[in-house]
Amino acid sequence: MPVPHTASVPEATTDRALRAYLHGLPGVDEVGARARAQDLSTRSIKTTAKARAIDLAVSMVDLTTLEGADTPGKVRALCAKAALPDPTDRTVPHVGAVCVYPDMVAVAVEALRGTGIGVASVATAFPAGRAPMEVKLADTRRAVADGASEIDMVIDRGAFLSGDYLKVHEEIVAVKEACGDAHLKVILETGELVTLDNVRRASHLAMRAGGDFVKTSTGKVSPAATLPVTLVMLEAVRDHHAATGRRVGVKPAGGIRTTKDALRNLVLVNETAGPEWLTPDLFRIGASSLLNDLLMQRTRLSTGTYPGPDYYTQD
Numbered sequence: 001m002p003v004p005h006t007a008s009v010p011e012a013t014t015d016r017a018l019r020a021y022l023h024g025l026p027g028v029d030e031v032g033a034r035a036r037a038q039d040l041s042t043r044s045i046k047t048t049a050k051a052r053a054i055d056l057a058v059s060m061v062d063l064t065t066l067e068g069a070d071t072p073g074k075v076r077a078l079c080a081k082a083a084l085p086d087p088t089d090r091t092v093p094h095v096g097a098v099c100v101y102p103d104m105v106a107v108a109v110e111a112l113r114g115t116g117i118g119v120a121s122v123a124t125a126f127p128a129g130r131a132p133m134e135v136k137l138a139d140t141r142r143a144v145a146d147g148a149s150e151i152d153m154v155i156d157r158g159a160f161l162s163g164d165y166l167k168v169h170e171e172i173v174a175v176k177e178a179c180g181d182a183h184l185k186v187i188l189e190t191g192e193l194v195t196l197d198n199v200r201r202a203s204h205l206a207m208r209a210g211g212d213f214v215k216t217s218t219g220k221v222s223p224a225a226t227l228p229v230t231l232v233m234l235e236a237v238r239d240h241h242a243a244t245g246r247r248v249g250v251k252p253a254g255g256i257r258t259t260k261d262a263l264r265n266l267v268l269v270n271e272t273a274g275p276e277w278l279t280p281d282l283f284r285i286g287a288s289s290l291l292n293d294l295l296m297q298r299t300r301l302s303t304g305t306y307p308g309p310d311y312y313t314q315d
């Protein structure tokens with residue numbers, strides 16, 4: 001699904017200006033953030049609202065396969081599931097996007113033709129991001145040329161943690177330019193950022209450099225998308241909107257496998273960034289094995305019973 005909030009390429013910044021900006025951000029109250037996330041995770045959703053929330057969650061899934069063993073056949077099967085998650089029930093919405101490695105983009109684009117579902121490609125030497133800049137840019141340009149409408153880049157965590165914010169900023173700006181019309185999600189790999197202060201700083205850095213989305217994780221590092229991390233990122237996009245008028249999306253990814261996890265995320269969005277973010281244009285859930293649980297819970301809500309374990313095709 002296209003995301004209409006694409007940023008223009010920002011003006012160049014200096015190391016000094018960036019450092020002053022990022023160190024001027026208020027610190028995160030770690031204990032308070034964890035307590036708030038815990039509190040919101042216990043909110044229950046009424047049964048009537050739950051059915052709508054499950055459909056919304058389905059429409060926000062970036063259905064993902066990022067395995068060394070991926071094949072064109074597996075990607076085609078995933079695309080079929082993305083377009084028609086439950087072949088016995090055509091009222092189930094399609095997912096937000098299909099997320100694959102760059103060499104699988106052409107296969108996914110072909111399989112999704114006519115469905116209105118976009119292809120997201122990880123790029124920039126995902127997941128570690130350890131490659132020369134020209135390789136990262138070539139990776140991005142090739143995925144876009146093959147038809148990716150969304151690029152999920154990784155930041156250079158080594159540079160970020162050693163305080164070289166300008167390098168991280170310049171890489172994001174360059175990748176944004178290489179994206180052309182494709183939307184850019186910036187993966188912070190929060191499991192490597194150590195503190196919630198760093199999560200807040202990296203979120204603001206990514207938004208300032210032109211990212212259209214901030215994304216928690218690659219799914220290859222633990223911990224991945226925890227609720228406190230997503231909370232801090234939602235606060236960052238809310239504050240960025242208040243300061244600039246631009247809405248940036250959020251994508252928690254990695255380890256989100258149950259309907260309960262997905263609905264907890266939606267409560268967090270509603271209570272933190274606000275209901276304007278409750279759309280696939282501004283909130284996605286990156287997941288390889290969440291969709292079947294959403295479909296099972298959806299069936300249970302409407303029929304009162306769970307379908308058997310073999311009822312749905314593998315995610």
Ligand SMILES: O=C[C@H](O)COP(=O)(O)O
Binds near residue numbers: 217
């Ligand atoms: O971007 C999405 C993640 O790689 C998916 O992670 P997961 O396999 O834990 O759902």
